[in-house]
Every structure is written in structure tokens, then in C-alpha cells.
Amino acid sequence: MASLAALPFFLFFSLLFISVNAISASNYTQALDHFGHDKSTFQQQYLISDTDWGGAGNRTPILVFLGGESPISSYVSQIGLINEAAPRLQALVVYIEHRYYGASIPYGSIDAALGSPKVRSFLTTKQALADFASIITSLKTNLSAINSPVIVIGASYSGVLAAWFRIKYPHIAIGAVASSAPILFREGFPPESDFCSIMSRDFQSANTKCSDIIRQSWNVIDQIASCTGGLEFLTELFHLCSPLLSSRELKKFLAHIYSFAAQYNGRHNHWISFVCNSIVGASNSNTGLDGIAMAVVAIGGGNRSCVPLKFNRIISPFPQRNVDAVSAWDWQLCSEIVIQKSCAKNNSLLIPNEAIDDHSEQIENCRKAYGPLARAGSLPTYYGRQDIIKSASNIIFSNGLMDPYSSLGILDDLSDTIRAINTEQGSHCLDTNSVQEDDPKWLVRQRKKEIEILKKWIKSGGPKIAFAEKAVCVIYVFTILFVRHLV
Numbered sequence: 291m292a293s294l295a296a297l298p299f300f301l302f303f304s305l306l307f308i309s310v311n312a313i314s315a316s317n318y319t320q321a322l323d324h325f326g327h328d329k330s331t332f333q334q335q336y337l338i339s340d341t342d343w344g345g346a347g348n349r350t351p352i353l354v355f356l357g358g359e360s361p362i363s364s365y366v367s368q369i370g371l372i373n374e375a376a377p378r379l380q381a382l383v384v385y386i387e388h389r390y391y392g393a394s395i396p397y398g399s400i401d402a403a404l405g406s407p408k409v410r411s412f413l414t415t416k417q418a419l420a421d422f423a424s425i426i427t428s429l430k431t432n433l434s435a436i437n438s439p440v441i442v443i444g445a446s447y448s449g450v451l452a453a454w455f456r457i458k459y460p461h462i463a464i465g466a467v468a469s470s471a472p473i474l475f476r477e478g479f480p481p482e483s484d485f486c487s488i489m490s491r492d493f494q495s496a497n498t499k500c501s502d503i504i505r506q507s508w509n510v511i512d513q514i515a516s517c518t519g520g521l522e523f524l525t526e527l528f529h530l531c532s533p534l535l536s537s538r539e540l541k542k543f544l545a546h547i548y549s550f551a552a553q554y555n556g557r558h559n560h561w562i563s564f565v566c567n568s569i570v571g572a573s574n575s576n577t578g579l580d581g582i583a584m585a586v587v588a589i590g591g592g593n594r595s596c597v598p599l600k601f602n603r604i605i606s607p608f609p610q611r612n613v614d615a616v617s618a619w620d621w622q623l624c625s626e627i628v629i630q631k632s633c634a635k636n637n638s639l640l641i642p643n644e645a646i647d648d649h650s651e652q653i654e655n656c657r658k659a660y661g662p663l664a665r666a667g668s669l670p671t672y673y674g675r676q677d678i679i680k681s682a683s684n685i686i687f688s689n690g691l692m693d694p695y696s697s698l699g700i701l702d703d704l705s706d707t708i709r710a711i712n713t714e715q716g717s718h719c720l721d722t723n724s725v726q727e728d729d730p731k732w733l734v735r736q737r738k739k740e741i742e743i744l745k746k747w748i749k750s751g752g753p754k755i756a757f758a759e760k761a762v763c764v765i766y767v768f769t770i771l772f773v774r775h776l777v
């Protein structure tokens with residue numbers, strides 16, 4: 291499989307970066323509650339690499355990667371855009387872990403933190419942004435680098451945070467890069483979701499026969515499941531580790547696989563082709579279901595003896611979260627972040643709506659685990675929509691148009707400084723994935739273009755601060771002289 295072939299290179303490059311870059315980890319004593327009276331603190335982890343830094347005196351920039359819903363260790367040294375940009379900009383690189391992930395969990399464990407209603411109520415985007423602001427400000431003071439311009443960078447969820455950070459804390463960051471950020475959260479379900487349309491288009495353009503088979507498979511699954519022994523048959527066909535309880539369970543699982551294949555269809559991992567070749571290649575079937583099963587076993591099973599139905603437990607090939615991260619992220623999805631992925635009732639779409647993750651089901655699981663929830667989905671009210679983003683400045687939104695999540699992204703320039711950089715063939719977060727020697731030209735160009743924009747911001751952002759300072763000094767001195775003169 292492509293992913294396995296790429297693994298040695300991946301390891302080689304990560305080792306190379308780790309051994310070349312001097313990266314040091316530190317803890318920061320962070321306020322658990324930035325806005326209320328609770329005086330509790332927790333240790334928040336951040337990492338610094340100063341290999342390329344031009345130094346505080348030269349006012350060279352600080353690139354801050356904002357951690358998302360994974361331990362920060364999974365991002366360190368892996369962010370292609372940063373690895374390319376840091377030497378060119380002589381930048382200091384800082385990676386900050388998101389609260390409640392990795393080594394930055396209050397109360398010692400995620401179970402303890404989420405188990406307390408009060409403590410879990412502090413896991414919000416607003417508190418996370420305040421954490422980042424607090425660490426960046428403190429760090430700049432400690433490094434005597436008050437005048438070094440800061441650029442925040444994030445990917446996917448943390449890309450959204452990066453854009454919001456620029457909007458809410460413009461005095462701390464002169465700009466932001468938001469890679470594959472699904473920032474256009476909506477309240478209520480849209481009648482027709484582009485999320486599904488993009489997935490359908492990806493599969494359709496890769497292989498028409500394959501997408502036809504998938505489209506017809508949902509009925510086939512239902513028909514088989516309704517027969518006596520049907521669920522047992524499906525359990526066996528798909529090599530599932532535990533007996534199937536309903537056809538919906540299987541359909542949701544398949545929908546996950548297809549949607550991840552579209553999301554991560556990458557430079558080296560052509561997951562859509564992989565799935566489709568397997569589906570179309572299984573010629574001894576008139577329904578195509580055994581081809582689908584073969585793809586699922588290959589992707590979902592890896593080298594295991596059976597396929598676990600719970601998607602998060604799948605080993606390769608899709609990005610992994612650790613168990614802690616799953617529950618903290620689940621809580622965030624229940625309490626604050628509503629990502630719309632619905633597939634409207636439309637027979638021409640790849641996946642029927644019932645197979646797509648239903649947010650109300652997620653809420654129900656959280657309610658079971660944590661009791662009553664506050665109202666979710668108020669993000670557009672707090673952070674604003676396109677209009678607010680438009681009135682901000684210095685944000686790059688980068689998207690790969692094959693990524694279903696690009697349906698919730700900013701895909702057009704909103705102004706001279708709110709820039710959209712899209713790649714037709716790109717998928718999720720490719721510009722912030724690790725740099726590889728055989729990256730396609732369009733990806734190399736995308737990163738280059740982003741770095742050119744960063745240079746512009748730094749050029750106009752850096753000296754301007756110095757100028758403003760000088761101007762304030764001059765005005766101050768003149769005022770004193772003038773007042774003295776009057777006296």
C-alpha cells in the first residue's frame with residue numbers, strides 16, 4: 291500500500307528534522323479560566339525551535355503553530371509550511387498545545403477533567419485562544435522580543451482557531467494562515483450540503499463505475515440486512531470484529547471510509563483510486579458488495595484478523611487520535627462546535643443522508659455521558675461570519691478543493707489581505723503536511739505563494755511598529771518640551 295511505502299521516507303524525514311532542529315519543550319502555568327474568578331491553573335506545554343531565528347534584536351518573526359485536537363507532538367517538525375518558511379524568514383518557531391490534549395490536561399487526566407462539569411466547561415475555543423495569547427505574550431517578554439512580529443498558523447480545526455486569533459487578537463499576531471479551515475459554521479442544517487457534493491464529485495471523476503456501485507450499494511445492504519441471517523452474512527463478508535446490530539451501523543462505517551478517502555486523498559496516498567480499484571476489480575459480483583468489502587478489509591483491517599466497526603479504532607491508514615483526544619474532541623463537538631456534514635436527500639449523491647454522522651446522535655451520546663448540555667452551535671454569533679472575516683486583514687485561507695471540508699472554507703479572496711489560495715487537486719491540509727521530495731509542483735507553488743505573502747506582511751508589519759513607536763516618542767518629547775516651554 292502507498293502509505294506503507296511512504297512510511298520509511300516519513301520516518302527518515304522526521305528523524306532528520308528532529309536531529310537537526312534543536313527543539314525544547316517547556317510548560318507554562320496557565321489559568322484554567324481566563325474570564326471568571328476561578329484561580330485554578332494547569333501546565334500547558336509548548337515547544338520552541340530557534341535554529342533559524344535571526345534573534346530578537348533583528349525583529350525577525352515568530353511563527354506560532356496553534357495545536358488542535360491532537361497532542362502537539364503529532365505536529366512538531368511535521369508542518370511543511372513552517373519547515374519551508376522558517377529558514378527563509380529567519381523565524382523562531384513555537385508550537386503550542388491546545389488545552390485538554392496531550393500533556394496539557396488539567397487535573398492530571400482527561401477523565402478527571404471531563405468528569406467534572408465545572409472543569410469541562412473550560413474546554414472552549416474562547417479559553418483556548420486566550421491560552422495562546424497568554425503564552426505568546428509571556429514568551430515575547432521573556433525573550434525580549436516584544437517587537438518581533440507574530441504569525442499564527444493552524445490546520446483544520448486549529449486553522450479556524452488561527453483565523454479567529456487574528457480577528458480577536460490583532461495586536462498579538464500580525465497575520466494568520468488557516469489551512470483547510472472549515473470556518474463557515476452554520477446554525478441549523480442547510481437544505482443541501484456541499485460536503486456530500488464534493489465527495490460525490492471526487493469519486494465520480496475518479497471512476498464512474500465505482501461511484502455507481504457505491505450509490506447502489508446502500509439498497510443492497512438494506513435488502514440483505516432484512517433477510518434472515520442477513521446481518522450475520524454482512525458481518526462475515528466485511529470481516530467485522532463484532533456482530534452487526536443494524537444495517538445503519540455498517541452504512542455509517544462505510545460513509546466514514548469514503549469521506550476520509552476523499553479528505554485524505556493525497557499526494558502519495560490515492561485513497562479514492564485504492565477504494566475504487568478494489569470495488570471495480572472484484573468482478574465476480576453483480577452487486578459490487580464484495581469489492582466494497584475487500585476495500586474495507588484492506589483499509590480498515592490493515593494486518594488485523596478483523597475489522598473494528600468503530601472508526602477511531604482503525605489502525606492505518608488515516609490520521610490517528612489517541613483515546614484521550616477522542617473524548618476531549620467529542621466533548622467539543624457536543625458543547626460548542628457543530629460541523630455540518632449532512633447529505634441532502636438527493637439520489638445523485640454518493641451517500642444517503644442517513645449514513646452520514648448525525649449531530650443529534652453525537653449530542654445524545656454526550657448527554658448520556660455528561661448529562662444536560664448547554665446550547666451548542668453559537669459560534670457564528672460569537673466569532674461572526676464572512677462579513678467579520680472580510681473586515682479583518684492578513685489571513686490566508688488555503689484549501690484543497692477535493693477535500694469535502696473545503697465546502698465550509700473561504701475559497702475566494704475577500705480583500706487584498708484576506709487571501710484564498712486553493713489547489714484543484716489538493717486534499718485536506720496538504721500545505722501544512724510534511725514536505726516531501728516528490729511533492730507535486732502545484733503544492734510547492736502553493737507553499738511558495740503563502741511564504742511570499744508572509745514576507746509582505748512582515749515587511750509592512752515589522753517596520754511599521756518601529757515607526758509607530760518612534761512617532762509616539764517624538765510626539766511625547768515634543769509635548770514635554772512644549773509644556774515646559776509654556777511653563
Ligand SMILES: *[C@@H]1O[C@H](CO)[C@@H](O)[C@H](O)[C@H]1NC(C)=O
Pocket residue numbers: 315316317333335393
Ligand atoms: C510538563 O508537565 C507535564 C504534566 O504536567 C509533564 O508530564 C511534563 O513532563 C512537563 N514537561 C516539562 C518539559 O517540564
Ligand SMILES: *[C@@H]1O[C@H](CO)[C@@H](O)[C@H](O)[C@H]1NC(C)=O
Pocket residue numbers: 316317318319425426428429432
Ligand atoms: C516567562 O518567565 C516567567 C518568569 O520566569 C515564567 O513564569 C513564565 O512561565 C515564562 N513564560 C513562558 C511562556 O515560558
Ligand SMILES: *[C@@H]1O[C@H](CO)[C@@H](O)[C@H](O)[C@H]1NC(C)=O
Pocket residue numbers: 482487490636637638639
Ligand atoms: C443533487 O446533487 C447533484 C450533484 O451534487 C446536483 O448537481 C443537483 O443539483 C442536486 N439536485 C437537487 C434537486 O438538489
Ligand SMILES: *[C@@H]1O[C@H](CO)[C@@H](O)[C@H](O)[C@H]1NC(C)=O
Pocket residue numbers: 592593605606
Ligand atoms: C501490524 O501493523 C502494525 C502497525 O503498522 C505493526 O506495528 C505490527 O507489527 C504489524 N503486525 C504484523 C504481524 O505485521
